[in-house]
Amino acid sequence: MDKKIIELNEKLRGGVIMDVVNVEQAKIAEEAGAVAVMALERVPADIRKDGGVARMSDPKLIEEILEAVSIPVMAKVRIGHFVESQILEAIGVDYIDESEVLTPADDNYHIDKKEFETPFVCGARNLGEALRRIGEGASMIRTKGEAGTGNVVEAVRHMRTVMSQIRKLENMPKEELMTAAKEMGAPYDLVLYVAENGKLPVVNFAAGGIATPADAALMMQLGCDGVFVGSGIFKSSNPEKRAKAIVEAVRNYDDPKKLVEISKNLGETMVGLEISEIAEENLYAKRGI
Numbered sequence: 001m002d003k004k005i006i007e008l009n010e011k012l013r014g015g016v017i018m019d020v021v022n023v024e025q026a027k028i029a030e031e032a033g034a035v036a037v038m039a040l041e042r043v044p045a046d047i048r049k050d051g052g053v054a055r056m057s058d059p060k061l062i063e064e065i066l067e068a069v070s071i072p073v074m075a076k077v078r079i080g081h082f083v084e085s086q087i088l089e090a091i092g093v094d095y096i097d098e099s100e101v102l103t104p105a106d107d108n109y110h111i112d113k114k115e116f117e118t119p120f121v122c123g124a125r126n127l128g129e130a131l132r133r134i135g136e137g138a139s140m141i142r143t144k145g146e147a148g149t150g151n152v153v154e155a156v157r158h159m160r161t162v163m164s165q166i167r168k169l170e171n172m173p174k175e176e177l178m179t180a181a182k183e184m185g186a187p188y189d190l191v192l193y194v195a196e197n198g199k200l201p202v203v204n205f206a207a208g209g210i211a212t213p214a215d216a217a218l219m220m221q222l223g224c225d226g227v228f229v230g231s232g233i234f235k236s237s238n239p240e241k242r243a244k245a246i247v248e249a250v251r252n253y254d255d256p257k258k259l260v261e262i263s264k265n266l267g268e269t270m271v272g273l274e275i276s277e278i279a280e281e282n283l284y285a286k287r288g289i
């Protein structure tokens, strides 16, 4: 991986990346201590509520956000939409998210991310999916969770799945790794890397449904390198306060006494959704596997 991308990933490690839909939210995120912002047209809870096709944001809005904040700016493209990616690269964003939260543009193929100089982040529910995305050139993985639900259960499921699959590979005799790669649908060289190093070759953030400081700390204790939060902040009653609290919770994720203070008086948490109440075709995590 390019040295500049490795340095950027190290700056992001241990931090919170916040979804924002306008300059005002981007400033709230920066002020709260976010390590980066993710520009998108609507937060996932609104995409879920409004329906319709969700696309890359208006380039003008992304340029305004780039102007307004000094932290890295990421922006989302639809799965397989390499032209939206060309546009984001031309704008000069710091990271491109090929995201299942937007409506997929291609049912079968992800973007060939190696064609781009801008680094990509992609979602994954399990290790095979993560290694396929890295094989295509992703520089960062985020476990998908179920975005826009305010329900952390899928984020937990996906992080536990990835971590336990990593542990399994670490303990596997070398002669079994090719079959493991075949079964996971993952490139053998990346399976070998995980078996030898006990981790992914890129940073792995948690995303989708994180709504409270405790949720963020939970994901950190489960082994992620940082978190993405969108709806959980901007669909709560006090985004400024909650954004700061989630940043503090990630910094102090293993200190329950500090988490007590951090979690107090934050106002109303976003109303969450039971995953079983969502129709199968509306589950974002199932897109682009």
Ligand SMILES: O=C(CO)[C@H](O)[C@H](O)COP(=O)(O)O
Binding pocket: 019, 038, 043, 044, 045, 097, 099, 101, 142, 144, 145, 146, 147, 148, 149, 150, 207, 208, 209, 210, 228, 229, 230, 231, 232
């Ligand atoms: O793909 C993403 C990362 O930017 C999502 O927007 C993220 O998962 C946010 O989800 P939520 O709104 O549930 O916090």
